[in-house]
Structure formats: structure tokens, C-alpha cells
Amino acid sequence: MAYGMAAVLFAGILTACSGGSEGAAPAGSKVESGQTEGKNGYPASFSYWVELDGDSAVSMTNFNENEAYKKLEEMTGTKVDFKHPTGGGTQIQEQFNLMIASRNLPDVIQTNWLTVPKGPQNAIDDGTIIRLNDLIDQYAPNFKKYLDEHPDIANMIKTDKGDIYAFPFIREDDRLKVYYGPVIRKDWLDKVGMQPPTTIDEWEQVLTAFRDKDPNGNGKKDEIPFLLEVGAVRNDLLNSMIGAWGILDKFYQKDGKVYYGEIQPEFEQFLTTMHKWYTEGLIDKDFAAVDGKLKDAKTAGNQLGLLYGYSSGTIGKFTDLMKDSVPGFKMTALPNPTLNKGEVSAAGMISPTYPGEHSAAITSAAKHPEQIVKWLDLAYSDEGHMLFNFGIEGKSYTMVNGKPEYTELITDNPDKLTFKQAQAKFMRTQYGGPFVQDVESFLQQMKYPEQLDSLDVWSKAKNNLQLPLMTLTSEESSKIASIMNDVNTYSDEMVVKFIMGTEPLSNFPKYVEALKSFGIEEAIQVEQAALDRYSKR
Template sequence: MQNIASQKKWAAMLLTVLTASSLIAGCSGNKDALEPNKSSSSTDGSGNTQRSGGEGKDEVGYPAQMSYWVPLDANVAATLKNFSDVGMYKKLQEVTGTKVEFKHPSADSTQRTEQLNLMLASKNLPDVIEYTWTEVGGGPENAIQTGTILKLNDLIDKYAPNFKKYLKENPDIAKMVKTDNGSIYSFPFIRGDSKLMVFYGPIFRKDWLDKVHMDAPKTIDEWEKVLTAFRDQDPNGNGQKDEIPFLLKYNEVRDATRNSLIGAWGIGAQFYQVDGKVKYGEIQPEYKQFLTTMRKWYQEGLIDPDFAAMDAKLMDAKVTSNKLGSFYGLSGGNIGNYLGLMKDKNPNFNLVAASHPTLKQGATPVLGQKDKPYKGVGAAISGKAKNPEQIVKWLDYAYSEEGRLLYNFGVEGKTYEMVNGYPTYTKLITDNPNGLSMVQSMAQWMRSNYSGPFVQDKRYVEQYYKLDQQKTALETWSKAENTILMPPLTLTAEENKRYSSIMNDVNTYAEEMGLKFIMGDEPLDNFDKFVNTLKKFGIEEAVKIQQAALDRYKAR
């Protein structure tokens, strides 16, 4: 009995001590005590912030440091050497305390892909890899299965409340950012409004159109008449027949995201779908019709004779030297840039966007440029990351309201001010004191005018398009059906291996033969032979692979 009484006495004393300790903690000025959902942390030998306590999402802090592999945008590279020099990342480090070591691969796309593949093969991986994961060999699901990157579903559910909320509110996007198995593999770049998805199309010299007394053409027949007038009526006024009516960007004819000109014939050059059935454009009779018209234009001097070897610098030179009458281009990087460059050099210089062409007058264009809300670009967490929960929290910040403003508009008080609730760029961006173009000044502070793991805000483009010609271009180019465009598909590892083998041969051969047909080096009578060769390469099997992927996408 005495032992029992003694035990009760010690239990009562222990309870008193615990109660007192609890009261002291509750009354103290210790912030962690006042906010029990925020954990205290320590640092490991690698400098990563470690969680203390349970697995709750609120107990995870931001990482102390992390490595991040990401291509350096050309407009950033024009004035800075590393993303760590960009204003928004400096501010992000202040907010999160995370020091990021950015690793930038080659600017050349081929070398960049080679560097990525070597890195993945070596298993010597950084914490975060930002890339177009739908284009990685084997696809993103294979990258998860091999341990290259992590499946993020559970991590997002626990540690990414902002991104989780966005996916719940946007089920169409949630469908796009998953594999067919339902795996989320990256924090994606999302174009957050339809205004952000149209930015490319046909552009004509408005001052030349005025001189030849014509409007911007709408049909292929009207295009031919305008181009002929540009060739014959000396619209640049120098008394010489040196005008180049049209620059055909052949590589963009075959680019499913650009579809330059070929949409007039109701097809895409490569894969497209009609009522859920996948087709391949270059084996369709309409493709022969397109080639026939382009060959005629080339022979008649309506297409730039240098079109097959054209690059951006040569195109810039032809536009600014008052030689080129029409081309496909960007609303910002071409319309805005050229109008700015020529403002003093040639005050009469003017540009106007034309609608995507049709074959019939009054018809709605079947196909134009329209980007997808999601194209596979995202920041994935590698299987080598030691603190994935903390990295998820860091990446999730971009999808918060504060993060969205930071990624799209930079630092408040420096690059933008809130005016009646609207984030308005300052003159540092719109009229840079160092003479930088708007696109370059933006690139020093934010990622809104290219891509990244965040949701792009339409208010950025509303200010980026300062000129009436740009605003009109957006409206004009948006008038296309685009129902035949393919959604973002993912292939299985087995499909990807076979598909890549087929398309390597198809693309090399089709690009070579298309140029030969247009330039007259190959008779159009050989078109059927061309189609049969593509079939021997396996293009019909590639169509079936795409069809299976489309069917799985619809079933997600």
C-alpha cells in the first residue's frame, strides 16, 4: 500500500511539472511556441534544412540550398549570365531563405539535349531539372519508373497547397499534366488565359499594301495577287525590282505549333486529328496541293530564293533593309521589335497582321498557331534529391498569389506597382533607362515572357503588347478553329522507342523531299512514290501509336 501511495504522489508531482512547463511555453515570446504548426529546423551536412517532428505539411520548411538545371533563356543571356542574377530569384531567396545553384546547359538545342541525356545516363543529377518532359526518351512515366524523377502526387497533396488548389479548380489542366497512369511528374508551365496562347501568324508590310492599293489577303488566291503586286509594283520605291514578296519558313510548315500556311488546305503537316481519328498530313492529297502552290510561287519569284537556308539574323536584315514584304512572325519579338527598330530609320514603315489563309472566301481558317495551355515544360524533382518535401514547398510558392506576381511582374516597387489592384509595370520595364528593349528588361527581373514552373498571367501580355498593331494581331490570329490540333500526349516507353525510330527516318526524308518538291528538284509526279516511302518507314504504325496515346488521353 505504501508503494502504491508513493507512486501516486510521484505521478501527481510529474503532472504538476508538465502542466507548468506547458503554461510557460504558452506565455513565452517564442514564435515557434505561439505557432505550433511551424517547425523548428536544423541543418545537415549538405546545408539542407531538416524537419523536426512529424510528417505534417506545415512542419516542412524551405530548403537551405538546392541545385537546379534549367536552360537559360536567350533574352536573359543577352545581359546576364545566370538565373541567380535575375531580380525575381534574388527576391525569392529573401522570401524563402533558399540559395539556388542554377546550372545552365548549352544554348544550342541539339547540344542541350545531348547534355541532358548524358546527365540522365550518369545518374549524377541535380535536385531539380526543368525541361520538356514529354520529349524525353521513354517519356515522363518511364523517367519515374527508372527513378530519374519522382512521382509528385502524394508530395503535392501534402506540401503544395497552392498548386493542389489550382489543379482542383482547373480539371482540364490537371488532365494535361499527368501521364496516362495518373502520375504528376513536374511543376508545370501553364498559360493561364487564351490571350497567352496565340502569338504567331502572317505579317505584311502595311505601307507596301497601301502603295499597291490592296488589303491584307485572306485567301490563298488573294495572297498570290498581293505577292505578285509586291514583286512587280516597286512598293519599296527604290526603282529596282529587288522586293522579296514572301519568306516561307519551311521548318515551321512542319512544326505542329506554328503550322505556317498549310492550314489553308485543312490539314497539319504532321499529326492532327479529325473527330478523334489521328491523321498524318504529309501523306494526304492536300499536302500535294500545298506543295504545288508553293512550287508555283517559288518559280514565279514570290518566295524568297534563300528560304531554305534562312535564319533569324538574315530575316532581320531583309526586313530592316526594306526588302521583305511578308512573313510569319511573333507579335512581340517581330511586330514590336521591327516597328521599334524602323521608327527613326523609315517613318513610313508599318506592319499589319493578316488572318490565317483559307481556300474559300469567307471561310473560317481551319488551322492557325495556338499554343496549348501546357506543352510538357516543367520542373521535375530528381530521384537524387535529399529533401523533396522542402523542394516541393519551394516550387509551390510560384502558384501562390505572391509567387504568381513575382514570376510574372517581378519585384513590387521596382518593376511594378499595384494600381487599383492591377500590377502595372514601371518605366524600368516599359522605358528602360539603359536602353534595353522591353523583352530584355523583363528578362532581367521575371520569367513571364518565356516560360517556367508557374502560371502565366494575361495581365503581363496586356502590357507587353503596347502597340495597336500587336493588339490587332492577337485578335486577327485568334480567328481560327484549331479543332484538329492534338492535345499533349504521352507515349509508353515501348511506344516511344518504336515511334522515335520511325520518326527519325520520316522527318529526315520528308523535310528533304518537301524542299526538293518546292524548289523543283523533284517532279511532283513522284508524290505517290514519296508517300509510299513514308509508309515503308512506318508512318502508318506511328499514326496508330499516336491514336492509342490519344485514346488513353481521352480516358484519363
């Protein structure tokens, strides 16, 4: 399954590059760019901005080196001029802003258009990208067929005005949507003689045993019972925990009414529990400063008893890493916790069918968008589906009993590439792109039964509080950005203070009033209006 957020535009070096007009001239004729048209009416060339993800960057410097794109070029005669941004998230955001201001656009931009300033409808209205409805009807038979067969997904990828703004990344199978949740050291549980906890009280009992009974056996009492994270993954983690109290961390809905979690009394109850755990040494004392590298180091150092992680990137990764050095090492998934025994948590991590990420829009710079639509449509064909999910038959996969199975080039790469790095060399499913992800491409990452079990365990949460991926008007987007910038800055600081005790929980009512003074109630009204419009689509 593809992970991670799609980045935004790289501005300064991008130049528009166009192909020929679909159906306007026979193959081999000249087009406006002065280049020869590709095969069968596909474009000769076009420019395509897209992030070079970390796994891909290990084995290539440009997607022209990716085997799936090489095959597409062979099939279509189209030379894609891939443009990859550099730098981190803040740098890329700055480049995006410059890009929009300069109007120096490539032909295709792959990003999460739901998160760009003022949203996708404004990007169409101001001429940054183009409306795709009519072009899809005429030039994208595979994608049109898919939307006709999946009207719910067709609804997801439209604005409130009904405009389709991009070719989407789709996680259709439910097993692709849940890949993150609580992970516990099962071998530690066995050593302290306890069963996997299901309630918040049981979590506390287990964490206390991890603190007191030296389950890593080194006699140093250096165990860290639980790593609470409040950084980049805060919402997934906190929602998975706060679901025990029947709310979400930020915006959520019940029966069509929008709420904000941090001004609810249940949020104070959650903070009270986390503060208690922190003062009792059940939470890593350095939790507020732990990043991914430190988390990995603590896990690999045989210190962490309970953490939030991934089926592949945590359970699989550390089982591989630790099974020889720590006899009996075993990680297993825990269900998202509840307050009362026998209940099902209201929330856990779940990705939407259409997550917004990795969506390819055609910009107003494209001289002949018809041909680009035709090229993008290939990904939704049977052949394109196999190409983007499995790569090249006979190299990266073979058909076994009617199903594609990855070869050892992927599963046991001779160049010592990880599973995902090897996938990245041949296909795009390990990260994402404008295509429908195949569940088999994900399930074949699961080397250990504990990994497969995690998908079932984590998927049991109700997950009916989440808001759909709605689109805001330009004015609403600006208002939300202004309000939430202040709210999030203040909240990020105060949540850590409440948990660590540098801010007494007796001041929680003042915290709520501060959020209201920043305009959180107005933000709730904006989200409510957007939800009402979405419900009427």
C-alpha cells in the same frame, strides 16, 4: 509571354544537393547536408538545373542574380544552386543523354518532360524523377488548390497512369496562346492599292503586285514578296498555311481519328501552289537557307512584303526599328488564309494551355523532396504569382487602379535593355517556368495597336485538328523516335525539292509510298493508341 523551347539536361558538372525534410525538424535544426534548414521548413539549399535563356543571359550569368529569385531566397532562407547548361540544342541533348546514363542528377530539373526519350512515365519508372501526387497533396496547398479548381489542367499534367511528374508552366488565358502568324507590310498594300488578302488566291494576287509594282520605291525591283520558312519554325508556319486545305503538316486528328498530313492529297495541292509561287518569283529564292538573322536582315532592309512572325518580336520590333528610316512603315497581321472567301482557316499557331515546356521535376537525388515541393509551391501562391510575372513592387511594377503596371525600368529601361531583357532581370514571365503566366505581363508588351490587333486576328482559326500533348509508353516512344527520324529527314529534304522543282510533283505518289515504307502508318497507329488513352483519362 514566355517563348521558346525548354532545354534538356546539362550532365557533366551537375552534383546533387539536398535540403532538410519538411516538418521533420524545427527551423534552424541541422539537416543531412550539414547546412542549416531554411525559414519555416523550407530547404536550406538544393540544386536546380534550368536553361539560362537568351534574354536573361544579357544581364546575368546565373539566376541567383534574378530579382525574383533573390526575393524568394529572402522569403524562404533557401539558397538555390542553379546549374545552367551551355552550348546549343544538339550539344545539350548529348549532355542530357550522358546525364541519364551517369545518374549524376541535380535535385530539380526544368525541361519539357514530354519530349525526353521514352517520356515522363518512363522517367518515373526508371527512377530518374519522382511521382509528385502525394507530395503535392501534403506539401503544396497553393498548387493543389489550383488543380482542384482546374481539373482540365490537372488532367493535362498527368501520365496515362495518373502520375504527376512536374510542376508545370501554364498559359491559362487564351490571349497568351496565340502570338505568331502571317504579317504583311500594310504600307506596301496601300502603295499597290490592294486590300489585305484572306484567301490563297488573294495572297497570290497581292504577292504578284509586290513583285511587279516596286512598293519599297527604290527602283531596284529587289522586293521579296513572301518568305516561306522550312526550318525550325516549319510546323507553326506550314500548319498556318496548310490549314487552308483543312489538314495539318504532321499528325492531326478529326473526330478522334489520327491522320498524317504529308500523305494526304491536300498536301500535294499545297506543294503545287508553293511550287507555282516559287517559279513565279513570289517566294524568296533562298528560302531553304534563310535563318533568323537573314530573315531579320531582309526585313530591316525593307525587302520583305509578307512573312510569318510574332506580335512582339516582329510587329513591335520592326515598327520600332523602321518607323524613322522608312516613312509610313506599318506592319499588320493577316488572318490565316483559306481557300474560299468567307471561310475560317482550320488551323493557325496556337500554344496549348500546358505546353510541356519549362516544367520542374524533382529527381530521385533529392534527399528531402517535401521541402522542395513546398518551395516550388510558392510560385502558385498569390505572392509568387506576382513575383514571377511582375517582379518587385515599387521597382519593376506598381499597382494602378488595382492592376500591376510595369515601371520604366521595364518599358523604357535606362540601360537600353529591351522590354524582354528588362523583364528577365526581375521576373521569369518573358520566357517561362513552373508558374501560371499572367496575361497582363504579355499585353503590356504591346506598344502599338497593330500588336494587339494581331492577337485577335490570328486567334480566329478553328484550331480543332491539333492533338493534345499525350504521353507515350517507353516502347511507343522508342518506336516513334525510330520511325520519325527517318520520316522527318526524308520529308525535310523532299518538301524543299518539290517546292523548288528539283523533284517533280508527279513523283508525289512515290513520296507517299516512301513514307509508308519508313513506317508512317505504324506511327499513326501508335499516336491513335495514345489519343485513345488520353481520351479516357
